[in-house]
Amino acid sequence: MSTVELTDVKTLRKRARQHVEQGAVTEGYNADREQILRLLNESLATEWVCALRYKRHYFMASGIKASVAAEEFLEHATQELEHADKLAERIVQLGGEPDLNPDNLSKHSHAQYVEGKNLEEMVLEDLVAERIAIDSYREIIQYIGESDPTTRRIFEEILAQEEEHADDMADLLKGL
Ligand SMILES: [Fe+2]
Ligand SMILES: [Fe+2]
Numbered sequence: 001m002s003t004v005e006l007t008d009v010k011t012l013r014k015r016a017r018q019h020v021e022q023g024a025v026t027e028g029y030n031a032d033r034e035q036i037l038r039l040l041n042e043s044l045a046t047e048w049v050c051a052l053r054y055k056r057h058y059f060m061a062s063g064i065k066a067s068v069a070a071e072e073f074l075e076h077a078t079q080e081l082e083h084a085d086k087l088a089e090r091i092v093q094l095g096g097e098p099d100l101n102p103d104n105l106s107k108h109s110h111a112q113y114v115e116g117k118n119l120e121e122m123v124l125e126d127l128v129a130e131r132i133a134i135d136s137y138r139e140i141i142q143y144i145g146e147s148d149p150t151t152r153r154i155f156e157e158i159l160a161q162e163e164e165h166a167d168d169m170a171d172l173l174k175g176l
Contacts, residue, residue, distance in 0.1 A: 024093045031147035037096035039140050040087050040151070043158075044098055045108035046136070047084035050129055051077045053113050057122040066119050069172055076126070076165050083158045090154055110136045123172045130166035134159065 007015075007028075015027045025033065054077035061070040088098035099108065106113055111129035116122035137159040144152040 022095060025095055029148070031144065031151070033094060033096075036144070036148055036151055037091060037094060039143070040091045040094070040096070041099045042108050042110060043137070043140070043155075044084055044087040044091065044100070045105045046110045046133055047080045047087065048100070048105050049109035049113050050111055050133065051080035051084065053111075053115075053129065054080060054126065056113075056115060057126065060115075061119060061122065064119060068175075069119055069123060072168055072172060073122075073126070076168070079161060079165070083161070086154050086158065090151055094151075120173070120176050123169055123176065127166060127169035127173060130162050130169060133162045134166060137162065 018027065054073045058070050058073035058077060061067075061073055088100075091098045111132045112125075114121075114125040114129075116125050137155050141152055141155050141159065144155070
């Protein structure tokens with residue numbers, strides 16, 4: 001049996017009517033909201049920096065006729081932006097504001113924007129960036145624990161896709 005104490009319906013209903021202006025954030029939300037918002041915004045910056053780096057690599061690889069790599073870069077760029085949107089949506093649900101100020105993106109991002117001089121460098125830098133994202137998201141998931149299941153699930157879904165991205169880049173690198 002779990003040690004969680006269930007709240008009676010009357011109290012649940014009464015509590016839900018208080019602070020309705022906070023939307024999805026209820027009294028039972030027991031995560032450190034400011035800290036979660038900070039982590040979400042840092043991850044949002046990471047996703048945007050990764051999307052921009054993949055876009056750059058896509059156009060440069062197209063120029064040197066490396067079509068297999070170019071297609072992967074483009075697909076990843078699109079998926080990083082989908083991740084960014086999920087994070088931004090959650091930030092707003094939690095009563096925060098997504099920081100998309102371009103001046104802040106590279107400052108807050110965990111992964112770096114590296115252009116790379118040739119195809120091999122591009123793929124290597126993308127692999128490194130994915131590995132940074134994987135480690136940082138795994139830690140965030142552990143930090144959240146049971147305190148905010150929805151945010152944790154979002155990070156878990158993104159993490160699974162970053163692992164696929166890393167795998168794709170590792171495969172590409174082997175073929176070069
Ligand atoms: Fe991503
Ligand atoms: Fe990724």
